[in-house]
Amino acid sequence: MKLISQLLIALVALEHLYILYMEMFAWETLGKKTFKTLAPELFKPTKSLAANQGLYNGFLAAGLIWTFFISDTIWQTNIAVFFLSCVIIAGLYGAYSASKRIFFVQALPAIAALFFTLLATSY
Numbered sequence: 165m166k167l168i169s170q171l172l173i174a175l176v177a178l179e180h181l182y183i184l185y186m187e188m189f190a191w192e193t194l195g196k197k198t199f200k201t202l203a204p205e206l207f208k209p210t211k212s213l214a215a216n217q218g219l220y221n222g223f224l225a226a227g228l229i230w231t232f233f234i235s236d237t238i239w240q241t242n243i244a245v246f247f248l249s250c251v252i253i254a255g256l257y258g259a260y261s262a263s264k265r266i267f268f269v270q271a272l273p274a275i276a277a278l279f280f281t282l283l284a285t286s287y
Contacts, residue, residue, distance in 0.1 A: 172281075173244055175273055177228035178225075179269075180251070181225045184225060187221065191207055191215065195214060227253075230243060230273075231243050231244040237285070244277075244281050245278065250252075252274045254273025259271060276282040
C-alpha cells in the first residue's frame, strides 16, 4: 500500500509541476492547446494571472515532493494528507467553476493518492 501511495503522490506532484510549467512559461502555447474553450486573444492579457496560478501549483507539487524527504511516518502522512486535500479542493472547485474534466484530471488522482495514503497508515 505504501508503494502505491508514494507512486500516486509522485504522479500528482508531477502533474502539478507540468501545470506550473504550462501556466508560468507556456501559457500562450500549451495553454491554448489545453484550454480550447478560451478565446485565443485572452491568453496574452491573462499571462500574469496564469503565472500566478502556476506558482500555486508549484507550491502544491513542492509540498507533495517534500513528503518523500520526511523520515517521521506520522508527519509524512500528515503533510501528504494536507497537500492532497488542497489538490482535491482545488480540483473540485475547478470542476464546479471551470470544467468537469478538471475533476478527473486533478481531483480524482489526488483522491486515489489520499485513499492509499490513509490505507497505508492503517497497517
